[in-house]
Amino acid sequence: MGFTMYVPTKILFGQGALDNLHKEDCLGVNAMIVLSNGVSAKKYGYLDKVEEQLSLAKVNYAVFDKVQANPLKDTVMEGAKFCRENKCDFIVALGGGSVIDSAKAIAVMAVNDGDLWDYIASGTGKGQPITNKPLPIVSISTTAGTGSEADAGCVITNPETNEKVGLKTPDIFPVLCVEDINLQKSVPxxxxxxxxxxxxxxxxxxxxxxxxxxxxxxxxxxxxxxxxxxxxxxxxxxxxxxxxxxxxxxxxxxxxxxxxxxxxxxxxxxxxxxxxxxxxxxxxxxxxxxxxxxxxxxxxxxxxxxxxxxxxxxxxxxxxxxxxxxxxxxxxxxxxxxxxxxxxxxxxxxxxxxxxxxxxxxxxxxxxxxxxxxxxxxxxxxxxxxxxx
Missing domain, CATH: 1.20.1090.10 (Dehydroquinate synthase-like - alpha domain)
Incomplete structure (x- = not known):
């Protein structure tokens, strides 16, 4: 019945929790906001709210809105390049599990060389150790499903090999999780x-x-x-x-x-x-x-x-x-x-x-x-x- 307990993510939970984002001291200077390739975050004003909070915290931001429902390796690599080009020093994931998982993988690849699959330990992955500590992650969940907003793993698909596998390391625990129920009302x-x-x-x-x-x-x-x-x-x-x-x-x-x-x-x-x-x-x-x-x-x-x-x-x-x-x-x-x-x-x-x-x-x-x-x-x-x- 033994266990190891390590869940370091700070969680802001409840209606209106997003309103307190700007008060947190875990933020950097340049944020990369990761979104899905859908319209809901923009349509319902969630992106506007996040941008407002970042502006109140005097944080610059760049938006990457290309994540699929089942996130793909190539999108992660594209996001990592975008992150480096915009000199982002932390990542804000705004969306469901796919967005948060992608943000975690992007956080790894933005500061490490090679391909994501170099660091995957199963299947055709090469199982190499992650040399550089991933960028800090803030997860703002608009769904209630994967639990990825406060755990240490992500799941990404490699369509070339039909592998949908996990990457797990304590270094990708989000620093902060915002679970604002008001952002979940619009889920069909x-x-x-x-x-x-x-x-x-x-x-x-x-x-x-x-x-x-x-x-x-x-x-x-x-x-x-x-x-x-x-x-x-x-x-x-x-x-x-x-x-x-x-x-x-x-x-x-x-x-x-x-x-x-x-x-x-x-x-x-x-x-x-x-x-x-x-x-x-x-x-x-x-x-x-x-x-x-x-x-x-x-x-x-x-x-x-x-x-x-x-x-x-x-x-x-x-x-x-x-x-x-x-x-x-x-x-x-x-x-x-x-x-x-x-x-x-x-x-x-x-x-x-x-x-x-x-x-x-x-x-x-x-x-x-x-x-x-x-x-x-x-x-x-x-x-x-x-x-x-």
Missing amino acids: PKFTAYQGFDALSHSLEGYISKFANLMSDMYAITAIENVGRYLARAVNNGNDLEAREHVAFGNILSGTVMCVGTTSSQHSLEHALSAYHPELPHGAGLIMLSRAYFGNIIKHNVCPERFIQMAKAMGMENATKAEDFLTVLEKLLEECHVADLKMSDYGITPDEFPKMADNAMGPMGGLFACDRVQLTKEDCIAIYQQSYK
């Missing part, structure tokens, strides 16, 4: 659901991981309670700020679960899906896999008491058996209107499952070591097949 219902299930999955996986410990259990079960009981409300009424606040809180806790514990192979299986089909939102892929994935573990009866506790945390106080977790999971999927998501809608075909299983067990294979039930390639294919519609 389906993306609120996708992002919420990503946050939920981090803690569900962490709670049943064989590396679960006293500290990760505390964070995970509290996150499961907050996301599991409030996500449907946030999906069905985006202006329900109480619900969004609970989901955002659970999201940050789930990020901490990944700092003091681990996720599991469900994330590897999903990363293989969206590595080959980058238009698939990560959370949507996790939703598609969830029933078959957790059902497989329950079938092996390795930790029934943990599934009972998760069912209770999600609202089924009278849960008595592991299968009750699948019941409450299905109920949440239906209440969030995502129970019928189809892989086929994203161009995924069953003949891809063998190569996806190889991909999951290859570049992201490390997470399989966290499972209480060891999956074979055939097991992975079966989970994909059971999840397919």
Whole structure:
């Protein structure tokens, strides 16, 4: 039950938290603001608010707005070049997990030579040590899903090799996280659901991981309670700020679960899906896999008491058996209107499952070591097949 606890990010949490950004003393002189290639940050005035705060702090800034929904290596390298050319000494990530992950990778490559994949330790990465300390990062989250705003990892896709893999180092913990619920009201219902299930999955996986410990259990079960009981409300009424606040809180806790514990192979299986089909939102892929994935573990009866506790945390106080977790999971999927998501809608075909299983067990294979039930390639294919519609 031992653990190592190191989560140095300062967190400003709650409605209106962004208004206090200019008061922080962790800022540099020249900021690079990283955005997605979408329109929401500009459309809803979030970029204007950040620029105002930086101006109040007497900080110059340059805007880089090219990050994709599943961030790509080439975009990271382009962003690093932009950062150097504009002589930026810290990075402000304004957006969801993809933007924050990209900002972390840009922070590494802005001050280190070579290619991002030189520093990736899995798959075709060269595993070289990061020589120069990455630039400081301020994360301002406009979604509640990945927990990246306060953890030490990022996930980037290399489309040339169909690898969607993580880079993890304490040096990319954001210095400051701003979790302003007012910036999350504009997230559409389906993306609120996708992002919420990503946050939920981090803690569900962490709670049943064989590396679960006293500290990760505390964070995970509290996150499961907050996301599991409030996500449907946030999906069905985006202006329900109480619900969004609970989901955002659970999201940050789930990020901490990944700092003091681990996720599991469900994330590897999903990363293989969206590595080959980058238009698939990560959370949507996790939703598609969830029933078959957790059902497989329950079938092996390795930790029934943990599934009972998760069912209770999600609202089924009278849960008595592991299968009750699948019941409450299905109920949440239906209440969030995502129970019928189809892989086929994203161009995924069953003949891809063998190569996806190889991909999951290859570049992201490390997470399989966290499972209480060891999956074979055939097991992975079966989970994909059971999840397919």
